[in-house]
Amino acid sequence: MWRRFAFVLLTVLMVVPASAQLENVGNLDFPTSGTPEAQNHFLRGAGILHSFGWKQAIEQFQAAQKLDPEFAMAYWGESLCYNHPLQSEQDPESPRAVLKRLGPTREARLAKAPTAREKGFLSAVEELWADGGDWRARRVAYMDAMERLHHEFPDDDEVTTFYAVSLLSGARALQDETFRLEVKAGALALDVFGRNRKHPGAAHYVIHSFDDPIHAPLALEAADAYAGIAPAVSHAIHMPTHIFIQHGMWEKVAHQNDRGHKVGTELWKPGDSMGDMSHSLDWGQYGYLQMGDYEKGRKAIARFEEMVAMEPNGRAKSGLALNRARYIVETEEWKVQSLPDTASEHELLANGISAARTGDLVAAKEMAERLAGKANDAKADNGQGHGARVMLHEVKALTALAEGKSDEAVELLVQATEIEESMRPPNGAANPIKPSHELLGEVLLEVGKPAEAATAFETCLLRTPNRARSLLGAARAYAKTGERAKAAERYRSLRAIWSGHSELPGYQEAERFLASTDDR
Numbered sequence: 001m002w003r004r005f006a007f008v009l010l011t012v013l014m015v016v017p018a019s020a021q022l023e024n025v026g027n028l029d030f031p032t033s034g035t036p037e038a039q040n041h042f043l044r045g046a047g048i049l050h051s052f053g054w055k056q057a058i059e060q061f062q063a064a065q066k067l068d069p070e071f072a073m074a075y076w077g078e079s080l081c082y083n084h085p086l087q088s089e090q091d092p093e094s095p096r097a098v099l100k101r102l103g104p105t106r107e108a109r110l111a112k113a114p115t116a117r118e119k120g121f122l123s124a125v126e127e128l129w130a131d132g133g134d135w136r137a138r139r140v141a142y143m144d145a146m147e148r149l150h151h152e153f154p155d156d157d158e159v160t161t162f163y164a165v166s167l168l169s170g171a172r173a174l175q176d177e178t179f180r181l182e183v184k185a186g187a188l189a190l191d192v193f194g195r196n197r198k199h200p201g202a203a204h205y206v207i208h209s210f211d212d213p214i215h216a217p218l219a220l221e222a223a224d225a226y227a228g229i230a231p232a233v234s235h236a237i238h239m240p241t242h243i244f245i246q247h248g249m250w251e252k253v254a255h256q257n258d259r260g261h262k263v264g265t266e267l268w269k270p271g272d273s274m275g276d277m278s279h280s281l282d283w284g285q286y287g288y289l290q291m292g293d294y295e296k297g298r299k300a301i302a303r304f305e306e307m308v309a310m311e312p313n314g315r316a317k318s319g320l321a322l323n324r325a326r327y328i329v330e331t332e333e334w335k336v337q338s339l340p341d342t343a344s345e346h347e348l349l350a351n352g353i354s355a356a357r358t359g360d361l362v363a364a365k366e367m368a369e370r371l372a373g374k375a376n377d378a379k380a381d382n383g384q385g386h387g388a389r390v391m392l393h394e395v396k397a398l399t400a401l402a403e404g405k406s407d408e409a410v411e412l413l414v415q416a417t418e419i420e421e422s423m424r425p426p427n428g429a430a431n432p433i434k435p436s437h438e439l440l441g442e443v444l445l446e447v448g449k450p451a452e453a454a455t456a457f458e459t460c461l462l463r464t465p466n467r468a469r470s471l472l473g474a475a476r477a478y479a480k481t482g483e484r485a486k487a488a489e490r491y492r493s494l495r496a497i498w499s500g501h502s503e504l505p506g507y508q509e510a511e512r513f514l515a516s517t518d519d520r
Helices: 002-015 036-050 054-067 072-079 093-102 106-110 116-128 135-152 157-173 180-195 200-209 216-226 234-238 241-247 250-267 275-290 294-310 314-331 345-357 361-382 386-402 406-421 436-446 450-463 468-481 484-497 505-515
Strands: none
Touching: 036 054, 036 072, 036 200, 054 072, 072 093, 072 116, 093 106, 093 116, 106 116, 116 135, 116 157, 135 157, 157 180, 157 200, 180 200, 180 216, 200 216, 200 241, 216 241, 234 250, 234 275, 241 250, 241 275, 250 275, 275 294, 275 314, 294 314, 314 345, 345 361, 345 386, 361 386, 386 406, 386 436, 406 436, 436 450, 436 468, 450 468, 468 484, 468 505, 484 505
C-alpha cells in the first residue's frame, strides 16, 4: 500500500507541475492514493471546492472517479459539493448517493481508503451524511470528527483548512453568536495562509471567519490575496468584497464584483442557479452607487431584467427588486409606484420613503400597513422580523415628519436604530437599504438638531464605513454646528469617493465648502 502511495505521489509531482494542475484556482498540496491521472482532477476539484465552485468541482471529482473508480477521496470531495456549508441543508440525498457509488455500507467505503488520513476524511463525511437525524446535529458531529483528524494530523494544511470550514459550519448549526468558533476557524486558516499565500481555502475561510465589522480588519490581507487566487471561480472573485465593503473600498467592491458576475455568466447554463451571477451583480451595484456612478447602477438593473427574461428564477427576480429599490433610495430619485401583492419589503420601503418625501401620505400609510404585515409574517415564521420592523418604523417616521409631528418622527427612528442594533452587525450592502441611523441623522438635521444628527451619522459610519450619504450628512451636520474642520474632513472623503462624478449636487456642495476654507 505504502509503495503504491509513494509511487503515485512521486509520479504526480513528476508528470504535472502543481501550477499546471491548479491553474486559476489556487495552489495546494493534497497528496492522496489516487492514480496520477485521477489525482490531477482531484487536486483541481479540491482547489475549486475550497472556493465553493460546486458544479465545477463536481465535474473534476467525477472525472477522477471515472479514471479511478476505487478512489475514495474523489467521492469524499464530490459529497461536499451539494450543500453550502454555511447555509441550511438543501440536499442530503445527493451526497448520500455519491457515497453509495463508492460502496454500499460505511464499512465497505472505509475499506477503500488506504491511509489513516484518508479514512479520517471519509469518516467525517460519513457523520455529515449519516441517514436520519437533524442536519444541525450531523454538522456538529462532522465538526467533531474533523477536530479529531486535526489532532491526529496537526501539520497537514488540508486537514487544517477543512477543519476550519467545519468550525464555521458548526457555528451556524449551533447558532453560536459568540464568534468563538469563527475566531478559532480564522486562526487556523491564518496559520495556513501564512505558509501558503495562494491557498484558496486558507484565504477564503479567513474572510468568512472575520466577516463582521469588528473582525474585518484581520481579513484584509487575505482578501487582497484571494482577489487574485482563483479567477476561474465566480465566488472566489466575489468573496474578498465581503471585507472590502466593510472598509468602504468602493472601487474594489464594484470592479471585483463585475469580474465575479462576468465569470458567473460565462459558467452559467440554462437550468443552473443564478446565485453567483445575482450576488455579484447586486453587490457591484451597491459599490457603484456609493461611488456616485448612477449610470452603472441603472445598468445593473437592466442586467437583472435580462437575467429574468433568460430564466425567471427566484434569485434573479429578488435581485431585480432589490436593485430597483436600492437605486431609488441611494439616488433620492423618488418614485411612487403601484406595487403587486408579492412586492418585497425593500420595494415597500423605497415606495414608502418616496411617498412620504413627495407628500403622498395615503400611499406612505399603505406601505406602512404592508410592511407591518411583512413584519408579522416574519415574526410568525422565525420569531424575528426585525428587518421589516426597522423599515416599518422608517416609513412611519417620515410620514409623521410630513404631518408636522417631528418629535414622533425622531422617536420612531430612535426605536428603529435600537431594533437594528439588536440584529447581526452589517456585513454586506446596507440592509435595510436605508440604514436607520442615517435616516435618523437626516431627520434630526431637518428638525434643527445638528449635533445629535452628527452623532447619528457617525454611528452609521462605524457600522457601514465610508457610506456616501452618511458622509454627506455628517459634513452638513458639522457645518451647522460650526465644527468646520470636521465638516471639511467629511466633505473631502465624500469628494474622493465621488471624484468621477462632479455633476452630483453633493460633490458640488463639497467643493463649495472646501473652497471656502483654507484647507482644500
